[in-house]
Amino acid sequence: MKNMFKKSIYLLGLSLALTSCTKDLDVLPEDDDIFTAEAFYSQPGAYERALAGVYGNLSLTGTQDAGSSFLQGIDAGTSQYGRCLWYLQNLTTDEVIWSYENDPGTRELQRTIWTANNPIFLGMFSRTMAEVALANEFLRQSTPAKLSSRGVTDATQLSNIATYRQEVRVLRALAYYNMMDLFGKAPFVTENDPLNFRGPEYNRQQLFTYIENELNAVIPDLKAPRTNVYGRLDQAMARMILAKMYLNAEVFIGTPKYTECVAQLNQVIGAGYTLSSNYFNNFTADNHISPEMIFSLQSDGVVTQNFGPTTVMINGQVGSMESNGVSLGVGAGGWGGALRLRKQFVQKFEGSAFASDARKSAILPGSRNIEITDIANRDQGYILAKYKNVSSTGVAGPNSTFVDTDFPLFRLADAYLMYAECAVRGASGATLAQAVTYVNALRERANNGNSSANISAADLTLDFILDERSRELHWEGHRRQDLIRFNKFTGGSYNWAWKGNGVNGIAISNNLKVFPIPTNSIAANPNLTQNPGY
Template sequence: MATSCTDVSETVYDKYQADDFYGTPEGSDVALAAVYAQVAGNWGGVGYAGADNGWYDLNSMCADEQVIPHRNTGDWQLDFARLYKHQWLPSDALITNTWNWLYSAIYSANLAVEQLENAEADEAKIAEAKVLRAFFYYLLMDDFGDVPFYTENNSTVDQIPQASREEVYNFVVSELTANVDALSGSKGGEYYGRFNRWAGYTLLAKVYLNAEVYTGTSRWAECLAACQVVDEGGFSLHSSEANEENPLGSSYYELFGDDLPEDETILGMYASVNVVSRNIYGIRSLYGPHAQAVFGYSGWNGTIVPEAFFSKYDENDIRRRQFIFGEQPGGTNYTTTVSSLDDPGAAPQAGVRNLKFYPAGTMDGGGASNDFPIYRYADIVLMKAECYARLGDAASAKPMVDAIRTRAGLEALNANPTLEDIYDERGFELNWEGHRRQDMIRFGTFLEANDFRGASSEYRTLFPIPTSALNANSNLTQNPGY
């Protein structure tokens, strides 16, 4: 021992200094992966879409396209019916879940930006982290208006100042315009489900599309210009040709299955049940014995399509095939009419069901592996049509609306489209994809009465800041009306 080696210095080959690590291609992807994990999410209201009780449900069930009624057998909580009836409260779990998810995602994005900038990582990777952060802030100010704002994780919750909706809007636009051109132009492969240049410009177009709601000043020309950049990405409308292998008989529904087609999908959310997120929307809609007979596991007997929404579809519309009603396997017979959402509630088999996301890939009673289309080219086509119409050039909008209609098996319009035509077409094409609340607010229909409630007050166009957030940060001011 007296003659043993005294030089105990060690060269470590499997560890990096943080800056060295995040500066490598592999390390920068690790930093970004932590942020993208927030997009996929899972149970407990975490994530953009896929599971339940989070952002998707909050923004979809307050519109006119879907709702989960309380059943007169005692099934399902009242939260979803209260959303549809515009009776939500600041203490509601879906509101709190959405708020908490978005701020958790922003924290992750801030961290990724810091790690990548400190490491002097590739410019495209830093830009990707900043665009992701802008995406989350866009969703946050769209739902809540004036919100706590921070870009560095160096403050406690009680110290974060509240920024106005317009200030957050300006930040989002600034971050996007400064970074989208630095994003990769690659499509598919390692960029499937990631913000490339085309997804970045689509996000910018969505922000401009709703600018008048956020700031009082419209940005139709800017929205149109952003959409025209996306055109350079080589996207097209996916085929709707007959397809006997597809459960709904048309290739159109490949847009909502497992592995979304790259010709139309601009940004998809990856899902693989019990591994990464899940897609519950088909199985959640079906009555238990019906799903058991078709898929071998019970459905949740949850989401229905309100009759007023379903009835607007033309019988020849390929998109109408997603709706399930009448006699079905398993001794099921869905009625199109629902008489009550909450007191006493709907009968077990009341309500049209939706199989737009026909369960695909690995599946079980907890959901399936359908990926989710966050952005697709049909939305770009309809955004361009709306911008042209709002700028007084409905003739330029017509071939765009007609392209969506003819893909759906319908005839072209007889005349130039009105804004109402475009609004309806957006509903027909994009239902259950998370866009309807925004569209209704922008077109001025969100507050109108429906079969289950009277007209709503103006303040309902924003959700309230959650009670828990107000309790945690005395700097915050609640939205008017709450």
């Protein structure tokens, strides 16, 4: 079964106010159907449903329809986890632009002129800390003492709940990883703290140490890679978080850890994942069957309707002139040209080496001008058709607005490119020969098995890897982090259209490498301090 949760999952909220990081964003019950904790956990399957609630926060925003949110005072569209993550990691870069700048927060993000009052920062900060709150509450309610007091004695159930607890700890670690990456700090709260506790501020070093220790502690007790129910995490997913931390450790804590990254990647790559024979099958309505998917954010047009990243991207990909929505599995007009490509991304596919590259085929120039001199002009700039609400066999999803396409948070291709980067950066345990093999596997997949676009070790430079990551992983939530790691995000060594609010791009200051702590969050938690430059 693709989806492990339904809209009723937020019974986890019970009658409690599970506070995230700001008082006005408490996770509160929305109706009279919310039970007390003891009543809820006395029901058959309660722990499975509670577990689904922690996972569900990554896809859903509230207990009702796609427009509802259990975060008070925050719109569902600016607080959906995957959508906010995509906005922050991609809309702030050279890959994409959003046409409707009246939508709260988007103008400032894509022009890199944001402030601490941007609602998307508040949405991401609050949704992520809500994940921490939900995880903490599950851990409080599933201790051996709690289970004993409720008469839970079945050995199989006890074993399952023990596994659930390890998975929830990974989900909490993922949330803190996002906070470390995006904001550089976070209020730190665990299940050992009381409800409504205003956690102390942890900096990147403290968060890095905590996440590293937490993941290493739980990995042995997680299910082996590719053995868990789809939608639930396993050892490989936890190792990918560690690998990402180690890959970016020089940014996060000032200490390179590329060798440690390779050690995690070797475990993931050796776990039985394989590349999908068709690149685009990673982005279809049935992409949950892709053999390279390590972990994804679930979406379902019927069961888990949400305004998440794939719903936004697929509807937004529909061109203003092309009206190509039917081919993408949504309404013909979609969202009327909401998303377009910045010139610098398109140019990464220039040259004979990409003449037959399938990844390039998703870029649709038509009669369009590559330049975007007026963001409001939806006819300017090329469009993309990478994601589809259509299965690999051509069957459209059941809903023409809310899509069935899952968002690939981690997939094998990323692990290959991470390994290649570590090899170039001199990591022990990684060889350039193996790195070339991994990159060429992606090149051959993109060229229908043809090796004409393959590279040699001499081609494997850091600049090549940064561009190849964009060619392979565009619109998958990696670009901002990659540009920062390669020292291309701030400053003026690499500019793109509308960077710094200049039509051709201008230099931006180094403080923008981390986002500001939302004003409301600081007001509610006196332990939090603002990042420099804001």
